[in-house]
Amino acid sequence: MSQQRSTPDPALTTLVGLAAYTELAAFGLLAARSVDAPDLAARQTLATAAGESLDRQQRLLGLTATGAGGAAAAMAPFDGVLADFDARTVPSGWAEGLLKSVVGLGVAQDLCRELAAGLPAGATAFVAAVGEPRRDDPATAVLAAAAAADGVLAARLALWGRRVVGEALGLVPVLLAAHPPLAALAARAREVADEGGASAQAWLVSRLTAEHTRRMDRLGLAA
Amino acid sequence: MSQQRSTPDPALTTLVGLAAYTELAAFGLLAARSVDAPDLAARQTLATAAGESLDRQQRLLGLTATGAGGAAAAMAPFDGVLADFDARTVPSGWAEGLLKSVVGLGVAQDLCRELAAGLPAGATAFVAAVGEPRRDDPATAVLAAAAAADGVLAARLALWGRRVVGEALGLVPVLLAAHPPLAALAARAREVADEGGASAQAWLVSRLTAEHTRRMDRLGLAA
Numbered sequence: 165m166s167q168q169r170s171t172p173d174p175a176l177t178t179l180v181g182l183a184a185y186t187e188l189a190a191f192g193l194l195a196a197r198s199v200d201a202p203d204l205a206a207r208q209t210l211a212t213a214a215g216e217s218l219d220r221q222q223r224l225l226g227l228t229a230t231g232a233g234g235a236a237a238a239m240a241p242f243d244g245v246l247a248d249f250d251a252r253t254v255p256s257g258w259a260e261g262l263l264k265s266v267v268g269l270g271v272a273q274d275l276c277r278e279l280a281a282g283l284p285a286g287a288t289a290f291v292a293a294v295g296e297p298r299r300d301d302p303a304t305a306v307l308a309a310a311a312a313a314d315g316v317l318a319a320r321l322a323l324w325g326r327r328v329v330g331e332a333l334g335l336v337p338v339l340l341a342a343h344p345p346l347a348a349l350a351a352r353a354r355e356v357a358d359e360g361g362a363s364a365q366a367w368l369v370s371r372l373t374a375e376h377t378r379r380m381d382r383l384g385l386a387a
Numbered sequence: 388m389s390q391q392r393s394t395p396d397p398a399l400t401t402l403v404g405l406a407a408y409t410e411l412a413a414f415g416l417l418a419a420r421s422v423d424a425p426d427l428a429a430r431q432t433l434a435t436a437a438g439e440s441l442d443r444q445q446r447l448l449g450l451t452a453t454g455a456g457g458a459a460a461a462m463a464p465f466d467g468v469l470a471d472f473d474a475r476t477v478p479s480g481w482a483e484g485l486l487k488s489v490v491g492l493g494v495a496q497d498l499c500r501e502l503a504a505g506l507p508a509g510a511t512a513f514v515a516a517v518g519e520p521r522r523d524d525p526a527t528a529v530l531a532a533a534a535a536a537d538g539v540l541a542a543r544l545a546l547w548g549r550r551v552v553g554e555a556l557g558l559v560p561v562l563l564a565a566h567p568p569l570a571a572l573a574a575r576a577r578e579v580a581d582e583g584g585a586s587a588q589a590w591l592v593s594r595l596t597a598e599h600t601r602r603m604d605r606l607g608l609a610a
Contacts, residue, residue, distance in 0.1 A: 219438075
């Protein structure tokens with residue numbers, strides 16, 4: 165019983181549900197950018213990236229052992245949570261759509277990794293399922309190449325990246341308020357990190373913002 | 388050298404390119420129907436089905452050992468081959484879009500299996516990569532359930548299925564004319580089948596039509 169004291173079992177279930185739902189959403193965004201990719205190589209690369217989101221999703225869902233029929237049940241509490249985000253970030257064209265998927269999935273994965281640090285058993289199994297941030301992410305490489313070839317596009321994407329990350333970070337307080345197990349994980353993760361001062365929510369957003377800056381650096385875009 | 392006599396090596400390369408390209412196209416169609424699925428369970432099921440198309444594609448591409456950069460090269464001869472088909476089969480709504488993906492992918496897989504029978508080394512490795520037709524295909528199950536619940540929809544889908552299969556079968560002579568290795572495979576496959584009379588093309592279309600009738604039966608739709 166003692167290992168259930170600081171965080172209840174539902175914390176892992178809830179976190180897996182959030183992570184699995186956002187990987188499914190990323191699958192949809194990446195697949196759509198595969199369909200309208202400018203050439204066959206990019207189409208293949210983004211299809212593969214979309215498939216990797218599904219693979220991560222399956223590993224994540226395996227953590228809570230909910231069985232074949234349990235995937236939808238695990239994600240159900242988050243169904244529709246991205247509707248406002250999507251409505252506020254309708255991309256103009258393929259590159260903006262791809263940046264939305266890279267930034268949106270990146271923030272979601274970072275959020276889940278940070279929250280996992282608050283799990284009673286630690287983040288190891290969760291992070292093994294979702295993976296570390298990849299320096300050689302294929303979608304990032306495709307987008308970086310497009311931006312490097314077109315300065316006007318790069319400037320537009322830099323602005324767009326700020327818009328998307330702002331909307332994504334705006335979801336953090338919404339998620340924590342609606343899902344108390346996630347708020348408990350955030351509080352515990354901040355304790356573990358021992359970085360003092362700020363509220364758990366402010367601490368989380370500052371961590372996500374810092375990681376977003378590194379992401380935009382990898383894309384060759386101004387954060 | 389003797390194993391290369393009846394069909395040149397390019398036959399397998401060409402067939403793998405066609406099969407891999409159509410699996411990529413099916414991935415896009417299924418992923419799009421995942422994104423606009425009516426509920427989370429269907430969204431998950433169709434995402435998984437799209438991922439299975441990518442898995443088959445990777446197994447197929449592995450047969451010709453073209454390496455990581457070779458996928459686009461293998462598929463390049465077929466890039467754009469479905470543009471007319473897509474233009475002539477713009478679906479009205481989600482269920483028609485899903486039936487298009489089920490019928491289009493089904494005909495493409497059937498075509499590739501039939502042609503594989505003409506390979507000098509036989510169809511075994513190819514069919515192992517693409518798999519046998521599945522009776523429990525998840526996209527088929529989702530669509531069959533939707534049709535069973537709505538007689539008006541089922542009648543509309545039956546008509547739509549005839550339109551889609553007609554356009555898909557119309558691609559067969561185009562493909563055989565544009566890709567001599569495929570025409571040679573068709574001629575050899577007909578010899579192997581030893582079913583006499585008809586031209587290789589007519590024989591192929593009759594085989595594909597028969598399999599389509601079984602597919603529509605599995606969907607609970609009039610062929």
